[in-house]
Amino acid sequence: MMKLRVLLGDHPHTAALKSGAIASDLVEMDFAQYTPTNKGFKPMVRDGAFDVSELAIVTFLMAKAHNKPMVMLPDVMMARFQHSYAVTNPAAGIATPRDLEGKRVGIRSFTTTTGAWLRGILANDYGVNLDAIDWITFEDPHVAEYIDATTKAPAGKQIMQMLFDGELDAVLGEKSDDPRVNQLFPDVATEEKAWFARHGVVPVNHVTVVSRELSDNHPDIVREVHRMLQESRASAAGKSPSFNDAELTRSIELITEYSAQQGLIPRAYAIDELYDHVTNALR
Incomplete structure (x- = not known):
């Protein structure tokens, strides 16, 4: 039996695996504890801290661009529509996405x-000039290279408090129903339906x-990990994102295109480049 260092978040589709209900004669999983899970992405990319890891897709694409030694499995950990993760300060006068310019x-x-998803949506679906926006950031990239x-926020500043205080006009990547903010997309459900x-x-x-x-070196172990992930997902049927190969390919091709447009990666990789011969056979 091989003991693996594993980083997976607490999702409905990982519950059976993390509880031990899904067992294996080949694999023992030693789960790392990071809250939130994305705190473990930096040690994975920079130090190869885990044998199996949940990872943000853009972080993985950037890791590939810098030859980090990892390959993708066809096992989605998180998927969601993005339109609700964009909020504005009412005083900024942002009525449409293009008002973000300047x-x-x-x-x-x-x-x-x-x-990356939201910027791709803004640029490709709403005609926003991303270069006309003053981007203010708070954390370093997971991929050190x-x-x-972008402009770094002053040390100690909190992103939502800066929005409340008028030091930011809008925030991407945060969801809030605080009465001090507006939604960039007031009718999120309609926007998501139209985008889909x-x-x-x-x-x-x-x-x-x-x-x-x-x-x-251990393709049998990789296949077993995939089996365990799939079995755990099946036990949470209807409670987790499920993609067939065509759906997963379309989604990843789109975010790869967006990432290349935004200069996060040097080019849009073909889907086959993200797998190797072992993981590709699991699609």
Whole structure:
């Protein structure tokens, strides 16, 4: 039996796995504890801290761009529509997405997956000039090699408090029903429905990756990990995002295109480049 270092969030589709209800004769999983789970993404990318890891899709794409030794499994950990994660200060006079141009927009890190999805949506569906926005960021990218040219928020400042205080005009990547903010998209449900009708995808946020060493040297273990993930997902039927290969491919191709447009990665990778011969066979 091989003991694996594993980072997975607490999702309905990981509950059976993390409780031990899904067992294996080949694999023992040693689960790392990070709250929130994305706090573990930096050690995964920078130090290879885990054999199996949940990872934001944009972080994975950027990791690939810098030859980090990991490959993707066809196991989605998180997916959601993004339109509700954009809020504005009412005093900023932002009535439409294009009103963001010339404004100060806060985002936790320029490389967050929600941010990349939203910027792609703003640019491609609403004609927003992303270069006309003053981006204010609060955290470093998970991938250390990426050169972040955004404006850094003053030390100690909190993103939502800056929005409340009028030091930011809008924030991407945060969801809030605080009466001091407006929604960038007032009718979120209608926007999401229309966006899905245009693109036919649910945006993927987090995927699952394995270390290249594990895949190269222990393909049977990688296949077993995938089996366990699938079995755990089946036990939570209807409570978790489920994608067939075509749906997953369309979603990842779109966020890859957006990431390339935004300079997060040097080019839009083909879907087959994100898998290796072991994980590709699991699709």
